[in-house]
Amino acid sequence: YQVLGPCPMHLTTFDLTKHGMVVAGHGTESLPQILLEVEGDDIYAVGVMGLIYGYADNQSGRA
Structure with a gap:
């Protein structure tokens, strides 16, 4: 663990x-996972696996 x-x-x-x-x-619910990409010295969040708590989907505002 x-x-x-x-x-x-x-x-x-x-x-x-x-x-x-x-x-x-x-x-x-399990924690959502943030997908990261590295470009040089920069790290970008580029997506989410799983729903963020309190939202109907990860693309719009609150439910």
């Missing part, structure tokens, strides 16, 4: 080696 947490809001712990899977606590 390489875990992150617990979150101070909902006390959930996530396993970062298993795609942000919930391993303990009240969370119901």
